[in-house]
Amino acid sequence: MAQQGTDKITEAEESKARLRLWLRMLKSTRRVEAVLRDRLRSEFDTTLPRFDVMAALARFDTGLKMSALSGVLRVSNGNVTGIVDRLAEDGHVVRVQVPGDRRASMVRLTRKGEEEFARQAAAHEAWIAELLADFDAAEADLLSDRFDAVSHRDET
Known part of the structure; x- marks a missing residue:
């Protein structure tokens, strides 16, 4: 009987630990996203959605x-x-009509857009490396695998 009580405490502790993990993940994600938004705005005059x-x-x-x-x-x-409208105005993307479907259009990067994205992507990668510098490659790979598992878990 005492064993069952211990199991319940352990399950409750595990549940609380997972809740703390979620809250810390959320806080960290929001912090990284805020830094990215600020740096994209200040260094490239653009937004994270763009x-x-x-x-x-x-x-x-x-x-x-x-x-x-x-x-x-x-x-x-x-x-x-x-x-897409704003990216097109800046010459970074172009819309092309889909043959046979007047309502549909394809959107693709222009050469200018490819070049600009390459500049932004290089900076973005460096910022992420800086912000997540506390994780070595093995830790980053392990956490990536674990989060992928969560993302791909079947919903029940």
């Missing part, structure tokens, strides 16, 4: 339909449209 759109497009040479871009970024089409 960077995210360019990063998504950089992975697809032929571009993406707006709906696919929204899916990759996990945001609404409306959110992406305004960002």
